[in-house]
Amino acid sequence: MADETGSIRFHPDGVDVPGIPGESLLAHALRGGIPLLSPCGGESRCGKCRVLVVGKTQGGEDPGALTRAEIAAGIRLACRCFPSSGDISVTILPGSRPARLTAYLDGKDLAGDEPFLPLSRAALGSVPLGVALDLGTSTLAGTLVDLSDGSVLSRATADNPQMACGEDLISRVVFAEETTGGFELLRGRLLSGVDGLVRRLLEASPVPGEVTDVVAAGNTVISHFLYGISPSPIRRPPYHPVRKEYPAVPGETLGTAPATARAMWRIFPSLGGFVGGDVVAGILASGMHRREEVSLLFDVGTNGEVVLGNRDWRITCSSSAGPAFEGGEVGCGMRAYPGAIESVRIEPETAAAEWTVIGRGRPAGLCGSGILDLCAELFRAGIVDRAGRFTSRGAGRRRSTERGEAFVVVPREKSATGCDVVFCESDLKSVLRTKAALCAAAEALLAAVGLPREAVARVYIAGGFGNFLDLRSALTIGLFPPISLARFAPLGNASLAGALGALRNRRRWKEALSLASGTLYHDLSSDHGFMELYQRGLFLPHTDEESYRSVLAAEIRA
Amino acid sequence: MALTAIDIYKLLPKTNCRECGQSTCLAFAMQIAAGKASIDLCPPASDEAREKLSAAAAPPLPKVTIGTGEREVVLGDETVLFRHEKTFYHPTAIAVSIRDDASDEEFASRLAAIRRLSFERVGQRISVDLVALRCASGNADRYARAAVAALAATGLPLVLLAPAGPLAAAVEAAAPSRPLLAPPPEDLAPAAKLAAERKLPLQVRARGIEGLTVALAAARAAGALSLVADPSPETPREAVSFATNLRRLAILSRNRDLAYPSAFDLGGGFPDPFLAAALLVAKYGSLLVLDSADPADLLPLLTLRQNLFTDPQRPIQVEPGVYPIGAPSESSPVLITTNFSLTYFTVRGDVEAAKVPAHLLIADVDGMSVLTAWAAGKFTGESISKMLAGCGIGEKVTHRTLILPGMVARLSGRIEELSGWRVLVGPQESSALPSYLRRLPPAAFLPVHG
Amino acid sequence: MSVALPIPGFPGRIFAVTLPAGPGGTPVTVGGQNALPLLPEGEHPNAPAVGMEVRTGPLELPPALAGTIGPFAGNPAAMARKCAGDWGARFLFLSLAGCHPDAGGQSVSFGAAVVREVLSATPAPVIVGGCGDEEVDALLFPAVAEAALRPVFLSYAEEKNYRLVAGAALAYGHGVVSWSPIDINMAKQMNLLLADLGFPPDRVLIDPLTGGLGYGMEYTFSIIERIRLAGLSGDAALARPVLCHLGDAWKAREATDASEGTWGDVDARGRRWEETTGLACLAAGADLLVCRHPSNVARLSGAAWR
Numbered sequence A: 001m002a003d004e005t006g007s008i009r010f011h012p013d014g015v016d017v018p019g020i021p022g023e024s025l026l027a028h029a030l031r032g033g034i035p036l037l038s039p040c041g042g043e044s045r046c047g048k049c050r051v052l053v054v055g056k057t058q059g060g061e062d063p064g065a066l067t068r069a070e071i072a073a074g075i076r077l078a079c080r081c082f083p084s085s086g087d088i089s090v091t092i093l094p095g096s097r098p099a100r101l102t103a104y105l106d107g108k109d110l111a112g113d114e115p116f117l118p119l120s121r122a123a124l125g126s127v128p129l130g131v132a133l134d135l136g137t138s139t140l141a142g143t144l145v146d147l148s149d150g151s152v153l154s155r156a157t158a159d160n161p162q163m164a165c166g167e168d169l170i171s172r173v174v175f176a177e178e179t180t181g182g183f184e185l186l187r188g189r190l191l192s193g194v195d196g197l198v199r200r201l202l203e204a205s206p207v208p209g210e211v212t213d214v215v216a217a218g219n220t221v222i223s224h225f226l227y228g229i230s231p232s233p234i235r236r237p238p239y240h241p242v243r244k245e246y247p248a249v250p251g252e253t254l255g256t257a258p259a260t261a262r263a264m265w266r267i268f269p270s271l272g273g274f275v276g277g278d279v280v281a282g283i284l285a286s287g288m289h290r291r292e293e294v295s296l297l298f299d300v301g302t303n304g305e306v307v308l309g310n311r312d313w314r315i316t317c318s319s320s321a322g323p324a325f326e327g328g329e330v331g332c333g334m335r336a337y338p339g340a341i342e343s344v345r346i347e348p349e350t351a352a353a354e355w356t357v358i359g360r361g362r363p364a365g366l367c368g369s370g371i372l373d374l375c376a377e378l379f380r381a382g383i384v385d386r387a388g389r390f391t392s393r394g395a396g397r398r399r400s401t402e403r404g405e406a407f408v409v410v411p412r413e414k415s416a417t418g419c420d421v422v423f424c425e426s427d428l429k430s431v432l433r434t435k436a437a438l439c440a441a442a443e444a445l446l447a448a449v450g451l452p453r454e455a456v457a458r459v460y461i462a463g464g465f466g467n468f469l470d471l472r473s474a475l476t477i478g479l480f481p482p483i484s485l486a487r488f489a490p491l492g493n494a495s496l497a498g499a500l501g502a503l504r505n506r507r508r509w510k511e512a513l514s515l516a517s518g519t520l521y522h523d524l525s526s527d528h529g530f531m532e533l534y535q536r537g538l539f540l541p542h543t544d545e546e547s548y549r550s551v552l553a554a555e556i557r558a
Numbered sequence B: 001m002a003l004t005a006i007d008i009y010k011l012l013p014k015t016n017c018r019e020c021g022q023s024t025c026l027a028f029a030m031q032i033a034a035g036k037a038s039i040d041l042c043p044p045a046s047d048e049a050r051e052k053l054s055a056a057a058a059p060p061l062p063k064v065t066i067g068t069g070e071r072e073v074v075l076g077d078e079t080v081l082f083r084h085e086k087t088f089y090h091p092t093a094i095a096v097s098i099r100d101d102a103s104d105e106e107f108a109s110r111l112a113a114i115r116r117l118s119f120e121r122v123g124q125r126i127s128v129d130l131v132a133l134r135c136a137s138g139n140a141d142r143y144a145r146a147a148v149a150a151l152a153a154t155g156l157p158l159v160l161l162a163p164a165g166p167l168a169a170a171v172e173a174a175a176p177s178r179p180l181l182a183p184p185p186e187d188l189a190p191a192a193k194l195a196a197e198r199k200l201p202l203q204v205r206a207r208g209i210e211g212l213t214v215a216l217a218a219a220r221a222a223g224a225l226s227l228v229a230d231p232s233p234e235t236p237r238e239a240v241s242f243a244t245n246l247r248r249l250a251i252l253s254r255n256r257d258l259a260y261p262s263a264f265d266l267g268g269g270f271p272d273p274f275l276a277a278a279l280l281v282a283k284y285g286s287l288l289v290l291d292s293a294d295p296a297d298l299l300p301l302l303t304l305r306q307n308l309f310t311d312p313q314r315p316i317q318v319e320p321g322v323y324p325i326g327a328p329s330e331s332s333p334v335l336i337t338t339n340f341s342l343t344y345f346t347v348r349g350d351v352e353a354a355k356v357p358a359h360l361l362i363a364d365v366d367g368m369s370v371l372t373a374w375a376a377g378k379f380t381g382e383s384i385s386k387m388l389a390g391c392g393i394g395e396k397v398t399h400r401t402l403i404l405p406g407m408v409a410r411l412s413g414r415i416e417e418l419s420g421w422r423v424l425v426g427p428q429e430s431s432a433l434p435s436y437l438r439r440l441p442p443a444a445f446l447p448v449h450g
Numbered sequence C: 001m002s003v004a005l006p007i008p009g010f011p012g013r014i015f016a017v018t019l020p021a022g023p024g025g026t027p028v029t030v031g032g033q034n035a036l037p038l039l040p041e042g043e044h045p046n047a048p049a050v051g052m053e054v055r056t057g058p059l060e061l062p063p064a065l066a067g068t069i070g071p072f073a074g075n076p077a078a079m080a081r082k083c084a085g086d087w088g089a090r091f092l093f094l095s096l097a098g099c100h101p102d103a104g105g106q107s108v109s110f111g112a113a114v115v116r117e118v119l120s121a122t123p124a125p126v127i128v129g130g131c132g133d134e135e136v137d138a139l140l141f142p143a144v145a146e147a148a149l150r151p152v153f154l155s156y157a158e159e160k161n162y163r164l165v166a167g168a169a170l171a172y173g174h175g176v177v178s179w180s181p182i183d184i185n186m187a188k189q190m191n192l193l194l195a196d197l198g199f200p201p202d203r204v205l206i207d208p209l210t211g212g213l214g215y216g217m218e219y220t221f222s223i224i225e226r227i228r229l230a231g232l233s234g235d236a237a238l239a240r241p242v243l244c245h246l247g248d249a250w251k252a253r254e255a256t257d258a259s260e261g262t263w264g265d266v267d268a269r270g271r272r273w274e275e276t277t278g279l280a281c282l283a284a285g286a287d288l289l290v291c292r293h294p295s296n297v298a299r300l301s302g303a304a305w306r
């Protein structure tokens, strides 16, 4: 019996999971529903799935991610470590346990007031309720509405439980393809996340009733999972989704929990493989599709989507921007949870950093807006050059780390973790890539239709992060094209706002359906000019620094 | 000025009816702007739109063809002044000359030499395109016979450099091969008539752009329509200037009277013909006649032409294969990345900086970066395993350990399974390679046994 | 009948850059133009200049070079004298490749001594190239900057080392060559970085990385054209003279392989291969060419019109 794989006990949860040879510890944890950070989806890229192992295992001793001492102490990467024999005890290290998301903001709806014309009002004796959902790559958000008068009853957010199978969408598509039962697992996780969210909405509602309608906005991959179709084709040229429209069905067809099983589910149509219904909902909320003037809409999230257009025409694309602003890909990055630094100032003379922290405690890391501020401040203070490399300034605030030289934002004695919160050149390069991809996506759209930047009258920033980001910092590092600050308008969670708008007014829903066919999807991977625009963006603020200086001299360091 | 997609969109019906096969009117406008569609495909378009858009779509530089069939040579039909703006479509045609007064033996051996001016480079055949037959004998019969012989021996289209009499005789004998008639300036009138009757292309020779204005008008008046303009420069410098200004007149000024492909006779004592030829391949020469048949001259010129007339939008790629960095041994690390040239340059630079000699495998993914190639399914466990087996790295090293870019760590399992190589996941960032490589224990690259 | 030619007028002008000479030598000034190359339009106060490469360290010479520059291998000072004196090179590119650990690893002080020797052997303007090894160059450039008793240019500054190279050049009054890998945007970025350091624009040359004929020449060709058009159109960061190394031409099999009977004489072919690479660079807008074959100095100067 000694050779048989025994059971695996996960600490501190104290859950036992039967061992399966050839399955990683991460996979065991997933099976057992044990929270374990795995932003890279188990590809041993992120090094965040650290566990302490007692018992016989194989692998997970990656010399790149773990030091010799750590390996000797029994620390392993769960995604690369496999049980070999006997019972095993696995302790999930504190840094590898996900925190809870608490901060959330409603989106703005700029599309204007309209009569209350709800999608349906099938009152079967009780109050008809509607649920607006924003199904994000990392976050699920919902609003419960009384469909008899349109009032908001409750709001809730939750992590997308699919995160455990990959932080970015492509990783999830690959997971669904390559893991046996991967698709069902991911779909099940999504449904359980959605059901849980709806349950909390109903629990929090002051008015009991029956959910008759659900309107959901999500990216194309998530919409496919929800609708039960394979997102596989999206990852291969020509990157087309299986379908762009999702005819309304009752929840029981989708397999949702009883609370919404009899409700009609309407999923926002997708525009393309990487531009989904969340963006359609964003357009709806911005109202750009009703105006003659030309607008740009940025949805800054795990991916970055951009829409350019007006009443008559629209064109959209998705930038391959990584999740640098969600805290991924940056060493000391974290999501916008308590303990995250959300804003930073650097005193140019002394290079000392000041910061504010979500929840006012000690800082543990940097969230997106903090990262953005930090980059802008490092540049303004002359601590990094235009290429994102450290200069001789502020050398006293730096130290060398495993990942190269790093700027110490928070010294260990002031941090929540007892470690320095640092930011190194490779972090900055990662931010540079993200911002270059986003800015270049917008420029590629302008180039595709042949419009100059000056033709853009409004710039909408959607996405939760959009509400917090300091636009001056964003423009200082060239996250957006050089357009006068006065033309920018943050929308917050525009996707949820758009879903809510459609729930309250069926004309809006009709608009959403027509937006899908009247908005052109532009595939950046076959846009020959994109790589060059991207290269231009890999600079602070941009290779075309003249334009930033002339348009934004007052807002950014000229 | 070319119309932008938005300019074109404004002329369209804006109904997104999809009859043109595009999903929206904007998509169709973008196709027209890129020259990939014509307004005819939009049935509901207004007459005004049709008129404006077809005028804008006409090529600024007309197309002239010489020869027929497989060997047909196309001149002109270019739309831009600089290749980076779009691309150059029709490579400078190169003709090598032969004289009709050579002895039969010399004539035959020269033709054989011309035929040999054809080379295989990077999977393409690059060759001299035409034979330019110089009339030195003054004898019409002899010239006509020479034309027939040259056609028979080489199969290449002809440039007939001859006065009116011999020209007519050669046309009589070789018209179906669609030769280019290249009379001296004084014989333009009869040659133009001949070209008009036989519907053959005509090279109009006159001194400078002013001279060409008159001569081209005369040729047109005689009914010759397929014209090539030879401004007859005296120096290479003049040649470049004439060629440039002819092309600008066509593309910038849309001057229909002078918009013709250009031709240059760089033989017969033209100063420094090689230099002139190289510059004219780079700068707007459509047809060049050379007296040299030396492969040491022609191979570089044909290669230059091959280079400059490729599509500049193709991503810069590196030849796939195994690249040694430093002086690697059989126990040096093996790394892999993709053949996008910037990726290659970056990784190469960082490995060099590590000062650890290594073998760098460059995978063929059509010039994509690592992540793009992975997302597109071109850089996969399968393709990497195939490369490991087929590229010969197995003979160069005794170990079986591959360092994989950190961004595609997910491929490691599949590679290990398929290839039997052990995979070490390298850093996410190429810039971390130096410290990563230096830290690797040599034990990682011990020979495998059994 | 007169035809109006659509000759483009440009708002910008390329900075004139002078490579200083020693006593009795002739400095080389390039740039200063406000028009495209090779054409009799606009102002071209200076013709492009053709120079030659002098190098330390081992280099396997192809047949076409072995007979001409072969005898000078290992003697940079004699080679420099020959290039500038007999072969007509207007400037020299002294490559200290021999300091590379893989090329014999001559010491930094040896490299600096070679620079001093070459500078006293000829008054011709000199550009000194590093060995390409990041760590060695970090020591080599400051040493060369100090050892050179008259102003030279240091080659090259790239994103990774520009602070060091430009710093050394600034301290001793030298110029720099700013390098980027066939990318117009990176070329501009390099020049903006140099400008941020306060480096004077009239002491900077752009090296866009020159691919040899048949092996990437077309990319270089278009990048030079674009750099030039941008500079002339008013992008000051790109309004610099462009330097092209023709050395890559000699890496082509076509330039060196004597075994291919149908390719013609290998000497003539090798020379032509380098010459063609150089002519394409001139047509695109290059201002300085560095060649290896002595006869190409005169050949290429034949197209170095003002």
Ligand code: SF4
Residues within 6 Å of the ligand: B012, B013, B014, B015, B016, B017, B018, B019, B020, B021, B022, B023, B024, B025, B026, B028, B029, B041, B042, B043, B044, B045
């Ligand atoms: S056929 Fe014409 S009107 Fe219809 S979609 Fe195409 S461009 Fe628009």
Ligand code: FES
Residues within 6 Å of the ligand: A026, A037, A038, A039, A040, A041, A042, A043, A044, A045, A046, A047, A048, A049, A077, A078, A079, A080
């Ligand atoms: S390293 Fe990312 S999940 Fe294991």
